[in-house]
Amino acid sequence: MVEVLRLRDGPASEAEPVSLDSFLDDSDGGAVRIEAGDDVERLFPVLDRLQLVEIDFPRFRDGRGFSSARMLREAGYRGEVRATGDVLVDLVWFMQRCGFDSFAPDVPLNPAEVEAALARYPHVYQPAADGRVPVWALRHG
Amino acid sequence: MYRYDQYDQAMVDARVAEFRDQVSRRLAGRMTDDQFKPLRLKNGLYLQLHAYMLRVAIPYGTLNSRQMRKLAQIARTYDRGYGHFTTRQNIQYNWIRLEDAPDILGDLAKVEMHDIQTSGESIRNISADQFAGAAADEIMDPRPWCELIRQMTSFMPEFSYLPRKFKIAVIASKADRAALRWHDFALRIVRNDAGETGFEVFAGGGMGRTPFIAFRIREFLPTNEIFAYLQAVLRVWNRHARRDNIHKQRMKILVHELGEKEFARQVEAEHAGFLARGANFPQAEYDRIAEFFAPPPFEQGLNDDIDLADPEFAAWAERQVVAHKAPGYAIANISLKPVGGIPGDISAEQMDVVADLAERYSFDELRATHSQNLVLPHVRKADLPAIWRALRDCGLADANLDLATDLIACPGLDYCSLANARSIPVAQKIAARFADAERQARIGELKIKISGCINACGHHHAGNIGILGVDRKGIENYQLLLGGSGDAETSQARIAGPGFDEDGIVDAVEKATELYLRQREDGERFIDTYRRIGMEPFKEAIYG
Structure with missing residues (x-):
């Protein structure tokens, strides 16, 4: 059982994620798993049926999952977005900014280190999916 | 020039603390080198043949005296008393100890410098016209845009684990002194018929083993759309590039595989989305940055002559x-x-x-x-x-700008773990051959560029004469290329024929220049003559 570290309130989804194709064929489950090469836009018409989207990072250098997560948030999805696979603590700040709100990596994260990593940078230079106000807005009130 | 405010300083200070933590985890064995490598590369720290190499960002090539003195102090304290300026307007140090790297970053932060995203699969240091703010032919100083883009592209959450590196350049003149179209993403500031400022946008350029010259993807992009447009380009590439072969992951390959039209179509679709979601920066932020680049208080009424008696x-x-x-x-x-x-x-x-x-x-x-x-x-x-x-x-008064001895060369096999051949000794031998001032002057503008492997850090694809070092069964061999250029009429150099050994390549370069001198017409530079007469006469002169 992979440990899940959640940054969102409310109960975790009980649904078992299925592949994108399976989900689109038979969309009762409420949870889907996005592989690195999957086109997340195919989910846009059915976002209201989802509670959990798992996005996999096959190697932590493979950054496709960042776009997938942010695009889901841009499309209005409010449910859980969970990062799985090769997720290091050094990625979690960027992940949170792109809309991830839970982590279930192959090697469990240390919650204290995650907390420190998320608090590391006092500002952001650009808007993303986390609603943080970028420096350019702070400068001009 | 730009000065950090409290926000910029806080971000750079946080970066130093983060890297200090990463280095200590690595030194304590809590991270493998495989895991550490992408993190150190995001801080410009390479493991080379003999030591770590640290690359320090010089945003758009601009620095002040305090920063230069700090670079000198770093060279003395942590290196062997020297540094090396690179083809991305950065500086790198060749003899760095991993344990010292966090302290060096700390020293740099004190003078508003950093090494963020100077290597790895990052958006790299933005390059610009080195004469920005001074050139007689520019329509404006391009550096406020460079600085704005530098901040937009620092710690970009969606685009910090890109398929490969991503290089941006910005100029504001017809003349190109920045090799614009050899970049992944390049902007030329222009004015349209209505007098509005915008960007002529180029995408998909790059050197490396598969060189491409960037194509013009947009004739005129309103300046206030740049953040949306840049994200659109990055998203199309980040989502659709190959991830299975590091040599095929640069954006130029995706542009080539999709075709320019289809790539542009996808970018425009994403761009419309970003604009609709309101991805924009306040005009006041551009104005704030531009103030830092206001022209210095030039004295009026100075004598415009130079006394050339000596x-x-x-x-x-x-x-x-x-x-x-x-x-x-x-x-x-x-x-x-x-x-x-x-x-x-x-x-x-x-x-x-x-x-x-x-x-x-x-x-x-x-x-x-x-x-x-x-x-x-x-x-x-x-x-x-x-x-x-x-x-x-102090030995810096050589008069050879754009002449044969003003060569570009990568560090090559003397330092670099990727190199197949040495570059520095070849550069030195060519320089020695053309050292005579009168001879260099007679030949005139000639851009010779030398790379020690196909990664092309020495820009051989853009050399009027390019030299590529390869390894042929354990022996260094040098290929000769002709006809490349990084100026406004960008062109890619072509291989002239079979390669040479170290002395042979020097002779071949000399033969090419001799043919040029025989064939040139009034006012022609080497590249002009090459373009007029083509490769064949050169081949004959070199191999005949």
Whole structure:
């Protein structure tokens, strides 16, 4: 059982994620798993049926999952977005900014280190999916 | 020039703390080198043949005297007393210990410098015209846009684990001094018929083993759409690039595989989405940044003549000095290409001299160029003799700008773990062959560029004469390429024929120049003659 570290309130989804194709064929489950090469836009018409989207990072250098997560948030999805696979603590700040709100990596994260990593940078230079106000807005009130 | 405010400083300080933590985890064995590698690369730290190499960002090639003195101090304290200016207007140190790297970052942060995203699969240091703010032919100073884009692209959450590196350049003149179209993403600031400022946008360029010249993806992009457009380009690439072969992951490959039209169509679709979601920066932020780049207080009514009575000074001034937009002022180029030296290298003592000159004579500004030289951008013509004497006294007064001995060369097998062949000795031998001042001057503008492997850090694809070092069954072999250019008429050099050994390549370069001298017509540079007569006569002269 992979440990899940959640940054969102409310109960975790009980649904078992299925592949994108399976989900689109038979969309009762409420949870889907996005592989690195999957086109997340195919989910846009059915976002209201989802509670959990798992996005996999096959190697932590493979950054496709960042776009997938942010695009889901841009499309209005409010449910859980969970990062799985090769997720290091050094990625979690960027992940949170792109809309991830839970982590279930192959090697469990240390919650204290995650907390420190998320608090590391006092500002952001650009808007993303986390609603943080970028420096350019702070400068001009 | 731009100065950090509390926000910029806090971000750079946080980066130093983060890297200190990562290095201590690595040194304590809590991270494998495989995991550590992408993290150190995001801080410009490479593991080379003999030591770690640290690359420090010089945003758009602009720095002040305080920063230059700090670079000198780092060279003395942590390296072997010198540094190396690179083709991305950065500086790198070749003899760094991993344990020292966090302290170096801490020292840099004290003078508003960093090494963020200077290597790895990152959005790299933005390059610009080295004469920005001084050139007589620019429509505006491109650096406010560079700085705005630098901030937009720092710690970009969606685009910090890109398929490969991503290089941006910005210029604001017809003449191209930044090799614009050899970049992944390039902007030329233009004015449309209505007098509005915008960007002519190029995408998909790059050197490496599969060179492509960037195509024009947008004729006119309103400046306030740049953040949306840049994200659109990055998203199309990040989502659709290959991830299975590191040599096929640059954006140029995706552009080539999709075709320019289809790539542009996808970018425009994403761009419309970003615009609709309101991805925009406030105009006030551009205005804030632009104020830092207001022209310095140039004196009025200065004498616009240069006293050329001293022939030695005259030879330097005629070669190294370029027209400035303000009367009585000049742009002075400082050569880092002494015959017998290593292209781009500079000692800590020389850095201090250059810093003093900038402070005293150039409104405290310096530039690094992609040709691995330095520039004093705003000097009074009357001060040129004093500047020249100071440069001469520390061995920096070579007069060879854009001539045969002003070569670009990568570090090659003397330092680099990727190289197949040495670059530096070849550069030195070619420089020795063309050292005679009269001979160089007779040949005129000739851009020779040398890479020690197909990654093309020495820009051989863009050389009027390009040289590529390869490994042929354990023996260094050098291929000769002709006809490349990084200027406004960008062209890719072609291989002339079979390769040579180290001495053979020097002879081949000489034969090419001799043919040019025989064939050239009035006013033609080497590249002009090549373009007019083509490869065949050169081949015959070299191999015949």
